[in-house]
Amino acid sequence: MTATATVTTRPSTSAAGSLRDAITLTGRVLQHWKRRPGSILIGLLFPVLMVLMFGYLFGGAMAVPDGKYMDFLVPGMLTMTMLFGLESMVLAVTADTAKGVTERIRAMPVTTPAILAGRSIADLLNAAVGLAVMVLAGLLVGWTSHRDLLLTLAGFGLLIWLRFAFTWVGIYLGLVLKTPESATGVQLLVWPVGFLSSAFVSPETMPGWLGAASTxxxxxxxxxxxRELFGNPNWHAQNWATEHSITLALIWPAVLTVIFLPLAARQYRVLGR
Known part of the structure; x- marks a missing residue:
């Protein structure tokens, strides 16, 4: 892959200049996606396939209080879709590093925040498209939000907020691992982390210590x-994490961002030293 986008040749010292550079570099990522529509399409449709598999193959064996399993599953899969962004981000960053694209961009007079922001903005656009595809698929299989528009949009906002945090985790891991081959370890970890959650089943059905980790x-x-914001079936354990899930859904991504955004910026600055 070659970097074909034209990046400004002056130092981006102002906020406006950094923003322009970030937009330009976002365009570079989007142009790259246009040249490989097949992999993008697979990434968008894979979560839909998982909904169909879990909903129709295993859904009959799942007991969900106060509703259908599909109404429980779709919000979980919307959340899992945000996690899949971590995997794709690691692969994208390591591919750029292995092919020398990262070093060529580093040689240009562009600030580190602009470079990393460009990658992050592109990923959030991809997340928004993925959410739209998943929502359409959910509606087709019978899922719906039972709350008003404002609460529904708040739910989508929490999903994008989580993806934003995972973006910085992915950028940092991609810069540390450097090669696509080493990134396979992240792919292996994504699935256990995803399944060790309430995305597919209630933590109440798990052994005590495992359920606590999942909670x-x-x-x-x-x-x-x-699920609460959409008015979908939920699990009803009496603990702080469940009773304050919205608060926790705001705190967790903030913690991840505070940790991994500076780490990603630092790792980018020392890359190749």
Missing amino acids: WNPLSATATAI
Whole structure:
């Protein structure tokens, strides 16, 4: 892959200049996606396939209080879709590093915040498209939000907030791992983290220690919160994490961002030293 976008040749010292650079670099990522529509399409449709598999193959064996399993599953899969962004981000960053694209961009007079922001903005646009596809699929299989528009949009806002945090985790891990081959370890970890949550089943059905870990998983916080905001069936454990799921869904991504955004910026600055 070659970097074909034209990046400004002056130092971006002002906020406006950094913003222009970030938009330009966002365009570079989007142009790259246009050249490989097949992989983008697979990434968008894979969560839909999981909804169909879990909803129709296993849904009959799932007992959900106060509703259908599909209404419980779709918010969980919306949350899992945000997690899948971490995997794709790691692969994208390591691919750029391995092919020398990252070093070529580093040689240009562009600030580190602009470079990382460009990658983050592109990922959030991808997340928004993925959410739209998943919502359409959910509506087609019978899922719906039973709350008003404002609460429904608040639920989507929590999902994008979680994806924003995972974006910085992915950028940092991609810069640390550097090669697509080493990034396979992240792919192996994504699935256990995803399944160790309330995305598919209630933590109440798990062994005590495993259920506790699942309860405090950031994915569980967001999945539980958006089920509440959408008026979908939820699990009813009496604990702080469940009763304050919306608060926890705001806190977890903030903590991840505060930790991994500076780490990503620092790792980018020392890359290649």
